[in-house]
Amino acid sequence: MSTPHVVVVMGVAGTGKTTIGPLLAARxxxxxxxxxxxxxxxNIAKMSAGTPLDDSDRWPWLDAIGGWAHGRAGLGGVVSSSALKRSYRDRLRAAAPDVVFVHLSGDRALIEDRMAHRQGHFMPTALLDSQFATLQPLEADEAGVAVGVDGTPEEIAERAVEALAALPEPAL
Structure with missing residues (x-):
C-alpha cells in the first residue's frame, strides 16, 4: 500500500486475528x-458464558473501534474486529471511510481445532457455529481481501501484505 490506511483484520473467532494483526501491523x-x-x-461476560452477542451489544463496540480507526486516518493502523456482517463493516466505514478489510478465512475444522487448543481466551468453541451463521463475506464493492489461514502466522501475514499491495489504489 502506498499510503497509510487503517486495516481491519476480520473473521470468525479462531482465525488468528490477534496473532496476524500485530504481524501485519509490523510489516x-x-x-x-x-x-x-x-x-x-x-460483552466479555456474555461471551464467556457461551451467549452470543446481539447487535445491540455490538454497536458500542464497533463505534469504539470506528473511533480508533477514525483517529488513525492518514496515519495508518491495524485493528482486529470480527466484522462478520456487512452492516458491521458499514458502521466501521461510516466512522472511518478509508478502512480496508483483511478477511481471514478457513476451513471450519481447522478453525475449531485452533480454538480448542488456545488458552486464556474468553470465546468458547461452542460459539463457533453462531459465528459462521452470522458471517457475511466481503462483497465486491467492499475494499478488502480474503486471506486463507492455512500455514504459519508469518506466511498468512505475508499473504495479507501481498494481497493488500495488489488492491487498486482507488479501493485504498
Missing amino acids: LGVPYAEGDDFHPPA
Missing part, C-alpha cells in the same frame, strides 16, 4: 489495536 510499519480490548465488560 506495514503501523500500530496495532486489539479489537477485544474495545469490548465493554458486559
Whole structure:
C-alpha cells in the first residue's frame, strides 16, 4: 500500500486475528489495536458464558473501534474486529471511510481445532457455529481481501501484505 490506511483484520473467532494483526501491523510499519480490548465488560461476560452477542451489544463496540480507526486516518493502523456482517463493516466505514478489510478465512475444522487448543481466551468453541451463521463475506464493492489461514502466522501475514499491495489504489 502506498499510503497509510487503517486495516481491519476480520473473521470468525479462531482465525488468528490477534496473532496476524500485530504481524501485519509490523510489516506495514503501523500500530496495532486489539479489537477485544474495545469490548465493554458486559460483552466479555456474555461471551464467556457461551451467549452470543446481539447487535445491540455490538454497536458500542464497533463505534469504539470506528473511533480508533477514525483517529488513525492518514496515519495508518491495524485493528482486529470480527466484522462478520456487512452492516458491521458499514458502521466501521461510516466512522472511518478509508478502512480496508483483511478477511481471514478457513476451513471450519481447522478453525475449531485452533480454538480448542488456545488458552486464556474468553470465546468458547461452542460459539463457533453462531459465528459462521452470522458471517457475511466481503462483497465486491467492499475494499478488502480474503486471506486463507492455512500455514504459519508469518506466511498468512505475508499473504495479507501481498494481497493488500495488489488492491487498486482507488479501493485504498
